[in-house]
Amino acid sequence: MAKPPKPPTDAAPRPARKAGRPTSAKPRPAxxxxxxxxxxxxxxxxxxxxxxxxxxxAEQAEMIETLSMNLAKAAMMAQGAIAEAALSQADRPAxxxxxxxxxxxxxxxxxxSLAARPEKMFQAQADLFGRYMELWSSTARxxxxxxxxxxxxxxxxxxxxxxxxxxxxxxRRSYLLTSDWMNGLIAGVExxxxxxxxxxxxxxxxxxxxxSPSNFLASNPxxxxxxxxxxxxxxxxxxxxxxxxxxxxxxxxxxxxADYGKFVVGExxxxxxxxxxxxxxLFELIQYAPTTETQHAIPLLIFPPWINKFYxxxxxxxxxxxxxxxxxxxxxxxxxxxxxxxxxxDFGFDDYLAKGIYRAVEKTLEQTGAAQLNAVGYCIGGxxxxxxxxxxxxxxxxxxxxxxxxxxQHDFAEAGDLLLFTDEHWIAEIERQMDAAxxxxxxxxMAETFNALRSNDLIWSFFVSNYLLGKAPPAFDLxxxxxDQTRMPKALHLAYLRQMYGANALAKGxxxxxxxxxxxxxxxxxxxxxxxxxxxxxxxxxxxxxARLFGGPDVTFTLAGSGHIAGVINAPEARKYxxxxxxxxxxxxxxxxxxxxxxPGSWWEHWSTWLGERSGAQIPxxxxxxxPLKPIEPAPGSYVKVKx
Numbered sequence: 001m002a003k004p005p006k007p008p009t010d011a012a013p014r015p016a017r018k019a020g021r022p023t024s025a026k027p028r029p030a031x032x033x034x035x036x037x038x039x040x041x042x043x044x045x046x047x048x049x050x051x052x053x054x055x056x057x058a059e060q061a062e063m064i065e066t067l068s069m070n071l072a073k074a075a076m077m078a079q080g081a082i083a084e085a086a087l088s089q090a091d092r093p094a095x096x097x098x099x100x101x102x103x104x105x106x107x108x109x110x111x112x113s114l115a116a117r118p119e120k121m122f123q124a125q126a127d128l129f130g131r132y133m134e135l136w137s138s139t140a141r142x143x144x145x146x147x148x149x150x151x152x153x154x155x156x157x158x159x160x161x162x163x164x165x166x167x168x169x170x171x172r173r174s175y176l177l178t179s180d181w182m183n184g185l186i187a188g189v190e191x192x193x194x195x196x197x198x199x200x201x202x203x204x205x206x207x208x209x210x211x212s213p214s215n216f217l218a219s220n221p222x223x224x225x226x227x228x229x230x231x232x233x234x235x236x237x238x239x240x241x242x243x244x245x246x247x248x249x250x251x252x253x254x255x256x257x258a259d260y261g262k263f264v265v266g267e268x269x270x271x272x273x274x275x276x277x278x279x280x281x282l283f284e285l286i287q288y289a290p291t292t293e294t295q296h297a298i299p300l301l302i303f304p305p306w307i308n309k310f311y312x313x314x315x316x317x318x319x320x321x322x323x324x325x326x327x328x329x330x331x332x333x334x335x336x337x338x339x340x341x342x343x344x345x346d347f348g349f350d351d352y353l354a355k356g357i358y359r360a361v362e363k364t365l366e367q368t369g370a371a372q373l374n375a376v377g378y379c380i381g382g383x384x385x386x387x388x389x390x391x392x393x394x395x396x397x398x399x400x401x402x403x404x405x406x407x408x409q410h411d412f413a414e415a416g417d418l419l420l421f422t423d424e425h426w427i428a429e430i431e432r433q434m435d436a437a438x439x440x441x442x443x444x445x446m447a448e449t450f451n452a453l454r455s456n457d458l459i460w461s462f463f464v465s466n467y468l469l470g471k472a473p474p475a476f477d478l479x480x481x482x483x484d485q486t487r488m489p490k491a492l493h494l495a496y497l498r499q500m501y502g503a504n505a506l507a508k509g510x511x512x513x514x515x516x517x518x519x520x521x522x523x524x525x526x527x528x529x530x531x532x533x534x535x536x537x538x539x540x541x542x543x544x545x546x547a548r549l550f551g552g553p554d555v556t557f558t559l560a561g562s563g564h565i566a567g568v569i570n571a572p573e574a575r576k577y578x579x580x581x582x583x584x585x586x587x588x589x590x591x592x593x594x595x596x597x598x599x600p601g602s603w604w605e606h607w608s609t610w611l612g613e614r615s616g617a618q619i620p621x622x623x624x625x626x627x628p629l630k631p632i633e634p635a636p637g638s639y640v641k642v643k644x
Contacts, residue, residue, distance in 0.1 A: 345439025382408020
């Protein structure tokens with residue numbers, strides 16, 4: 001075999017490549033075309049110009065070497081991270097059940113139903129075969145130059161690389177076809193308990209989402225392209241991210257959703273000016289500074305969910321609900337819940353009612369000198385506020401003049417996929433986790449549950465970006481807040497799961513709180529309910545059913561566009577989404593929607609008008625520093641800064 005010619009010894013040395021930088025293939029200059037019929041071209045030279053054996057040049061060899069070294073480095077990093085994680089988890093007790101979600105019985109019921117109807121299975125198999133025949137036919141026509149039919153929009157496959165390469169295009173179409181068929185098959189099962197069927201549907205969807213070709217390096221053309229362009233450094237960076245997330249989770253993978261180092265509570269998020277005017281073992285009461293010369297006489301007290309931190313309402317000045325309410329002339333107070341530790345393990349609904357709702361109302365009225373206030377309950381904070389209002393109604397307590405509920409449920413009969421996480425098998429696993437943590441539910445546990453509800457958006461998109469592409473997590477304030485979770489007391493959380501999701505006790509009028517039975521039909525004050533059309537935590541139908549439980553004549557329901565967060569936190573200046581209004585409250589949401597009027601943009605202004613009409617006359621603006629309760633420290637206080 002002929003050896004490749006050696007470069008001249010007097011050639012100038014090529015500068016060394018900087019360490020750590022990816023090596024990309026550079027275009028090579030085209031060789032001049034040789035005219036072999038030209039008599040002036042020597043025969044010997046023509047003979048020498050014949051094609052030489054294909055050997056990689058020095059630069060290509062270096063690229064291959066760099067790629068090989070980076071792949072080996074990435075593999076070793078992954079193996080080391082997994083080994084460390086296994087060691088850190090070795091002394092932890094195993095789960096009470098290998099199937100905490102109780103999926104096995106659900107899938108058995110579904111398979112039994114399908115087996116009892118062989119004609120349905122034959123029809124489904126014929127349908128699958130027909131779909132694949134059409135796919136193969138379409139692929140064949142595409143190979144001859146025909147434009148392929150459009151694929152359903154899916155964010156996982158939006159990169160042009162999925163359609164430019166016929167192999168990956170076929171892979172994408174085949175996956176979408178099969179996953180749609182599988183999910184449709186489970187959804188079409190008959191004569192199965194609805195709860196069992198829903199459980200089977202949910203976990204079939206989780207399974208098909210997990211097996212998307214976009215989630216694997218070898219079948220993701222975008223990741224392979226990044227691997228080639230960076231000579232493997234994208235994968236090295238991805239494994240660094242993977243190892244860091246395993247370490248952050250103490251051996252359990254906790255996927256980073258944001259660059260957490262870019263945000264500091266009180267510095268670039270949660271910056272609305274105000275003062276903590278009361279602090280006890282359960283909450284800090286924050287009074288925000290006025291931005292108008294006068295304010296409504298009746299103050300506004302907001303109860304956020306204790307499952308999250310309150311500053312979702314004060315992320316940035318441009319979308320801060322707290323700042324906006326202050327600009328509308330409301331005296332704004334917020335109950336900032338403590339991030340509970342082991343000493344609060346036995347706190348339950350009675351504690352959060354007496355030491356939370358009642359005490360916050362008392363201190364707000366003491367600080368303002370008002371006889372009444374208006375209240376807001378957000379999500380689970382709204383569930384507690386609703387029960388509290390029923391308790392007040394039973395006692396004849398009229399200190400709350402009107403109340404608003406953001407994405408809050410009181411009737412849990414149609415509470416969405418979260419109902420799947422209230423099976424006794426899963427509650428037993430949750431209780432085990434809380435016992436292991438000393439009587440509180442770790443914040444990460446609840447985050448994992450919420451992430452599972454939207455796995456493609458909150459799990460797999462970051463898995464691909466962080467690990468397969470090696471990108472740094474984005475500097476996104478909302479995702480930073482989403483990961484800043486709080487703990488929950490064992491007694492309170494178990495009661496919430498069993499009494500609300502499990503027994504639907506509040507809607508049925510059998511929920512015991514503060515020594516009384518909460519009867520929502522006795523609450524007669526003006527109420528405003530907000531729901532979001534795409535909310536997966538508090539589904540719109542669930543919120544609508546909740547609104548109809550209350551007995552007063554003045555109940556307003558408004559439907560916003562988007563989901564659980566963006567549907568609520570939507571400043572008017574953003575001009576995003578839409579909302580629907582209807583002064584009536586018919587029996588079903590479908591009837592309400594049929595008579596509703598659509599409006600562009602945020603629902604805040606509609607609510608502000610409603611709230612302003614129920615907030616009294618204008619008085620000189622209240623300064624938090626000049627009330628009877630002396631300022632303790634500036635907003636956002638200390639409790640919100642406690643990490644889980």
